[in-house]
Amino acid sequence: MDTQQIRRLELTARDLRALIVRGVGVxxxxxxxxxxxxxxxxxxxxxxxxRHDPKRPDWRERDRFVFSKGHAALVQYAALAxxxxxxxxxxxRVKHFGSPLQGHPDLRKTRGVEANTGSLGQGLSTACGMxxxxxxxxxxxxxxxxxxxxxxxxxxxxEAAMAAAHFKLDNLVAVLDSNRLQATGVxxxxxxTYPHREKWESFGWAVSDVDGHDMAAIVAVLDxxxxxxxxxHLVIAHTIKGKGxxxxxxxxxxxxxxxxxxxxxxxxxxxxxxxx
Amino acid sequence: xxxxxxxxxxxxxxLGKSNSRIVxxxxxxxxxxMSCYFEKAxxxxxxxxxxxxxxxxxxxxxxxxxxxxxxxxxxxVFASGRAFDQIRQGIAIGRLNVKxxxxxxxxxxxxxxxxxxxxxxxxxxxxxxxxxxxAPMDADExxxxxxxxxxxxxxxxxxxxxxxxxxxxxxGKKFEVGQPQLVREGRDAVVFANGLMVSRAMxxxxxxxxxxxxxxxxxxxxxxxLDEAAVRQLALGMRAIVTAEEHNIIGGVGDAVxxxxxxxxxxxxxxxMTDVFGQSAHSYEELLNYYxxxxxxxxxxxxxxxxx
Numbered sequence: 001m002d003t004q005q006i007r008r009l010e011l012t013a014r015d016l017r018a019l020i021v022r023g024v025g026v027x028x029x030x031x032x033x034x035x036x037x038x039x040x041x042x043x044x045x046x047x048x049x050x051r052h053d054p055k056r057p058d059w060r061e062r063d064r065f066v067f068s069k070g071h072a073a074l075v076q077y078a079a080l081a082x083x084x085x086x087x088x089x090x091x092x093r094v095k096h097f098g099s100p101l102q103g104h105p106d107l108r109k110t111r112g113v114e115a116n117t118g119s120l121g122q123g124l125s126t127a128c129g130m131x132x133x134x135x136x137x138x139x140x141x142x143x144x145x146x147x148x149x150x151x152x153x154x155x156x157x158x159e160a161a162m163a164a165a166h167f168k169l170d171n172l173v174a175v176l177d178s179n180r181l182q183a184t185g186v187x188x189x190x191x192x193t194y195p196h197r198e199k200w201e202s203f204g205w206a207v208s209d210v211d212g213h214d215m216a217a218i219v220a221v222l223d224x225x226x227x228x229x230x231x232x233h234l235v236i237a238h239t240i241k242g243k244g245x246x247x248x249x250x251x252x253x254x255x256x257x258x259x260x261x262x263x264x265x266x267x268x269x270x271x272x273x274x275x276x
Numbered sequence: 277x278x279x280x281x282x283x284x285x286x287x288x289x290x291l292g293k294s295n296s297r298i299v300x301x302x303x304x305x306x307x308x309x310m311s312c313y314f315e316k317a318x319x320x321x322x323x324x325x326x327x328x329x330x331x332x333x334x335x336x337x338x339x340x341x342x343x344x345x346x347x348x349x350x351x352x353v354f355a356s357g358r359a360f361d362q363i364r365q366g367i368a369i370g371r372l373n374v375k376x377x378x379x380x381x382x383x384x385x386x387x388x389x390x391x392x393x394x395x396x397x398x399x400x401x402x403x404x405x406x407x408x409x410x411a412p413m414d415a416d417e418x419x420x421x422x423x424x425x426x427x428x429x430x431x432x433x434x435x436x437x438x439x440x441x442x443x444x445x446x447x448g449k450k451f452e453v454g455q456p457q458l459v460r461e462g463r464d465a466v467v468f469a470n471g472l473m474v475s476r477a478m479x480x481x482x483x484x485x486x487x488x489x490x491x492x493x494x495x496x497x498x499x500x501x502l503d504e505a506a507v508r509q510l511a512l513g514m515r516a517i518v519t520a521e522e523h524n525i526i527g528g529v530g531d532a533v534x535x536x537x538x539x540x541x542x543x544x545x546x547x548x549m550t551d552v553f554g555q556s557a558h559s560y561e562e563l564l565n566y567y568x569x570x571x572x573x574x575x576x577x578x579x580x581x582x583x584x
Contacts, residue, residue: 122330126334127338130342132339133339136320155333209526
């Protein structure tokens with residue numbers, strides 16, 4: 001991939017972050033931090049790696065995206081809106097009564113959402129089932145699943161990790177959003193799930209590390225692991241919670257925080273400049 | 277006498293022959309749930325998920341999202357309890373095409389005790405929006421329900437008994453979801469039952485007939501949906517109503533029928549587990565007798581209501 005394409009993806013990630021801010025709105029709570037941390041990976045998936053068609057959300061041979069850390073739905077909504085699954089204006093009505101954009105992803109309400117997630121720890125199992133299902137059908141589809149680093153305290157994650165290795169689901173890629181903060185503090189201090197690489201490797205996964213804000217590196221790792229067969233893949237994306245919005249970066253308060261009008265304006269202004 | 281799980285296992289294989297979309301998942305109880313027949317017939321569409329019911333349930337959700345018709349198998353107590361959140365969040369909200377088959381339900385796993393005896397599975401499943409809840413009275417009805425569930429696009433909970441049961445469902449008849457079934461006509465009183473308790477009600481009807489009392493027996497195998505008007509029609513003109521279930525009296529067939537009959541003014545008694553857990557025994561009968569899940573208890577309740 002040439003530098004111009006990388007640059008375009010970086011700008012797309014910037015646009016996703018601006019839509020996330022728009023989705024949070026003013027004086028309303030929203031999961032800003034964990035949405036922004038994974039925005040670069042989500043941009044690379046929806047606008048480069050995944051085969052999908054907004055005109056045919058039920059295209060059977062598409063790649064799938066399961067957002068296991070469903071509370072950060074804003075970034076998925078932003079990617080779906082920019083892809084053309086629904087109007088960008090819908091981002092102004094996230095969590096409004098009657099809106100198709102719920103607090104957590106709902107496949108019956110939101111065009112393009114593949115699975116209902118939000119009760120943490122379940123999405124990886126669902127992604128495994130999808131990977132097994134498309135394999136039965138003989139499709140080359142890949143299933144991408146985004147995990148939170150706080151989320152992997154859930155025991156079901158490790159049931160799924162065993163199942164993916166047992167069934168040799170090499171068409172499954174899990175991306176761990178390692179932003180190192182969970183709702184009430186620092187991962188590892190609040191509850192220790194480390195070391196991640198060693199745990200996943202011992203469960204039979206092929207593990208890669210990547211700087212989750214280096215678009216060229218993200219694209220490279222997604223391309224490389226596609227060629228490696230026989231095992232499920234985990235990409236540990238080292239990220240910064242709230243990335244791209246200076247006052248929110250690395251701040252637990254913006255896990256599910258609200259923005260004042262001044263903060264809202266500043267966030268959009270910073271993101272606009274980031275593209276210049 | 278036939279066995280529900282045996283017939284269920286054989287029916288899955290028959291369905292699998294004509295429909296390649298059917299996939300079956302199991303949590304290491306295949307020789308009890310009889311999903312083992314499907315494993316032998318269609319190994320590529322059978323997933324042994326290990327002793328991990330939560331992962332099995334969400335994995336099944338994922339398979340259904342690729343167009344598969346999914347049958348999940350384990351004991352009723354684990355299907356409804358261990359994997360409750362996975363069913364609620366990942367299957368029911370999205371109305372996914374997943375069938376949850378709770379085997380060895382009620383007290384039917386008599387030896388294993390309270391941990392393995394489900395007295396609350398129907399209550400749990402009834403309370404979940406979008407869920408269809410079925411509890412067949414015999415093997416032939418199990419077959420008809422399994423066929424219906426495979427053809428229906430949506431989540432279903434199917435409750436199966438471990439032990440052999442008398443046959444009442446007309447072989448070859450199609451299952452009609454929502455409809456209470458008249459199993460025996462009667463003029464004086466009616467028993468609304470399901471599962472094994474239908475056979476106990478039939479025995480009670482014989483005993484009462486000898487005493488000149490005519491007892492109607494209704495099988496409420498479709499707990500949800502349940503046609504309220506049909507239930508009311510079947511209670512019309514009766515002087516006494518008894519509900520009977522191998523389940524907690526909270527949240528099962530008694531509550532469902534009571535709800536349908538609210539305001540009817542007809543005297544009603546409920547038979548079931550009286551908000552207690554089960555225990556181990558050497559035989560099923562010992563437990564059924566101890567907890568009053570008997571034809572004798574039905575006879576006594578009907579007689580008491582009629583004498584008032």
